[in-house]
Amino acid sequence: MTTVLERPIVFDSLLATVAAVEDLSPHLRRVTFVAPRIADAVTAGPDQRIKVLLTPPDGSAIKLPSGPEWYAEWCAQPVEERFIMRTYTVRALRPEVAELDIEFVLHGVNGPASAWVSEAQLGDEVGLLIPFAVDTSSTKGLLHSGVDYVPPATSVRRVLVADETALPALAGILEELPAAVQAAVFVAVPDVADIRPLAGTADVTWVTEGTLLDALKSAALPFDPDYAWVAGESSMIKEVRRHLVNAVGMPKSAISFQGYWKRGEAQT
Numbered sequence: 001m002t003t004v005l006e007r008p009i010v011f012d013s014l015l016a017t018v019a020a021v022e023d024l025s026p027h028l029r030r031v032t033f034v035a036p037r038i039a040d041a042v043t044a045g046p047d048q049r050i051k052v053l054l055t056p057p058d059g060s061a062i063k064l065p066s067g068p069e070w071y072a073e074w075c076a077q078p079v080e081e082r083f084i085m086r087t088y089t090v091r092a093l094r095p096e097v098a099e100l101d102i103e104f105v106l107h108g109v110n111g112p113a114s115a116w117v118s119e120a121q122l123g124d125e126v127g128l129l130i131p132f133a134v135d136t137s138s139t140k141g142l143l144h145s146g147v148d149y150v151p152p153a154t155s156v157r158r159v160l161v162a163d164e165t166a167l168p169a170l171a172g173i174l175e176e177l178p179a180a181v182q183a184a185v186f187v188a189v190p191d192v193a194d195i196r197p198l199a200g201t202a203d204v205t206w207v208t209e210g211t212l213l214d215a216l217k218s219a220a221l222p223f224d225p226d227y228a229w230v231a232g233e234s235s236m237i238k239e240v241r242r243h244l245v246n247a248v249g250m251p252k253s254a255i256s257f258q259g260y261w262k263r264g265e266a267q268t
Helices: 036-040 070-076 112-118 139-144 164-175 212-218 234-248
Strands: 010-025 028-034 049-054 084-089 092-094 099-105 125-133 157-162 182-188 203-207 227-233 255-261
Touching: 010 036, 010 099, 028 164, 036 125, 049 112, 084 099, 084 112, 084 164, 099 112, 099 164, 157 164, 157 212, 157 234, 164 182, 164 227, 164 255, 182 212, 203 212, 212 234, 227 234, 234 255
Parallel strands: 157 182, 157 227, 182 203, 227 255
Antiparallel strands: 010 028, 010 125, 028 099, 049 084, 049 125, 092 099
16 A cells, blocks of 8 residues: 655744834735744745734634644634634745735725724734645645645746735735746736736736726737636636636636635635
């Protein structure tokens, strides 16, 4: 019998302190967090997902989760006593100085995370659930490590589609895009003032009116794509994926997609 050994994937929680707050545009704010254990953190890819943990509704202190059963234990707690948990992307990790950046979309105070970041001040504390070991040895390992952007090594023609919530992940992807890879990029932002330079030489279409699907339908792609990454609001990614399969002719297996949020629902 052959035994297949999988590399361990380790996520753990810590308390982190706000060290800097920077407004990148009217709807995007970068927050830098510091904590000694961030020096040991790692990422599996440019769209690495982590959890931000906020004060429970009853105002009590955050009880940091630990152990393999932490999620079941969290679910078993009364709702008012649970820390609030939201998913974000690591925009930058600087282990040499134990710093981690997250870029938050600002859309008022209609949710706990948006409300928190709207008022974030130096010295504020939040919990973070972040990776300390990841498996980059296989596609399965990468996906289990919390990333979705896993293009085949043979891919050289990519379509990247993101709304404003996935813009931090997209920016990281473009920073690491090999020079030999062509990319057609479509990104939706709330306002023209949110348009900002992105790394690399990719062809970027900024969408400030209409939908990403409409922009993609009206575009003449400069190549036949061999891989696509689509991230953002759940109904958007489904529509775009359907278009890429039915109109562009891409196989479903060549499309990575991730719903970052769902209209009208809170996402943990």
